[in-house]
Amino acid sequence: MIGKLEMFLALAKEQHFGRAAERLNIAQPTLSTGIRQLEEQLGVKLVQRGSRFGGLTPEGQRALIWARRIVGDTRRLRDEMRASHAGLSGHLRLAVIPTALTWAARLTARFTKAHPNVNFTVLSRSSADILDLLENLDVDAGLTYLDNEPLGRVAATPLHRELYSALCPADHPLAGRKTASWADLASQRLCLLTPDMQNRRIINRGFMAAGVEPQPVVESNSTIVLVSNVVHGGYVTILPDDLARFLATGQDLAVVPIRDGGPVPTVGLITLHQEPFTPVLQALIKEAGAIAETGSGAPAEAP
Incomplete structure (x- = not known):
């Protein structure tokens, strides 16, 4: 049954028989057969079927909770037994x-x-x-x-x-300062993470606490893209202290701590x-x- 529950979990995640079969590295007919056999074993219909995947039935939604628990416990049991005789x-x-x-x-x-x-x-x-x-x-x-x-x-x-720093070119007016404030940064040409990233929402709170609103010119969900824009476009970005120092290594960049309060x-x-x-x-x-x-x-x- 564990194998069939794994199939069910994959289908619930992918919501597509073909993608779920590919995820499991099995043929689609094998997946379909496994789901039907699981339904027969449980005595309920788990999946709405038509010409394509139609979602989980109410029974399927409840079974999904149990499937995650059973598969998770099985994996933990396997790991526990392996550690008992082979170490970590x-x-x-x-x-x-x-x-x-x-x-x-x-x-x-x-x-x-x-x-x-x-x-x-x-x-x-x-x-x-x-x-x-x-x-x-x-x-x-x-x-x-x-x-x-x-x-x-x-x-x-x-x-x-997590404390924050501004990352800017070494010849930027901010570069010679020991610290910067959120208000100082709001007027800069900023490149920041996209709003769907929690770090950006935290940074926005820092600006809001200072009574200002950032207007980034460039947004990305990649910190590498942000730092590349600082290097090649003269922008300013805001990153956690340790990440800013790490990404500035070997580049002609300055790391300026932000130390006027705000989120930590x-x-x-x-x-x-x-x-x-x-x-x-x-x-x-x-x-x-x-x-x-x-x-x-x-x-x-x-x-």
Whole structure:
């Protein structure tokens, strides 16, 4: 039944038989047969069918909640048993807001040094996407904001508080200043993240608190695009301190801290609320806590 529940989860996510079959790397008739067999086993119709996928029935919506729980528990059981005889090993999927990617690198570097038989896939995603990926069991954990917008039923481990800096060309009038204010930045030629990104909404609050409204010339969901516009177009962008310093390395750019108040959100590790956590996730949560305590991303010594 687990295999058929996996098929059902894929179909509910993709809402298209062909895409769901491709996602599972199986033939579409195999998927259709598996869904029908699951319906027969449960004694209810799960999927509205016509010439194409027509959505889940009310019974299908309720079954989806159970399917996620059962498949998630099965995966955790598999990981638990593997750890009991082979130690920590396996694959962790981590989704990260773009502004926390440097912290994700610190976390994965420390973790893989201590646990070399675990490997990672790290995805850059918006905060809303991270919650969807967790709910659909497409990732194991996420790095996102903890105290700005609702997270739902997750377990959260704070990692760091986010302060901001302006990033500008080295010959820009702001470059010689020790600090900048939100009001100073509102009149600059700005390139900022798109409004669908939670970081942009946080930055907007900083401007609002100062009584000003930014008018960005360029918007992008990529921090690389933002910094490239600073390098090649003379723009000013706003990024978390550590990310600004990292992306300015090797470029003729200045990093000017913004220190006149404003938002200081907490970024942390989130996972679906579950009991117990698998040994690998327990170790990841512990590593995130260790980074938070020391404020350091230096790799930990292997035990």
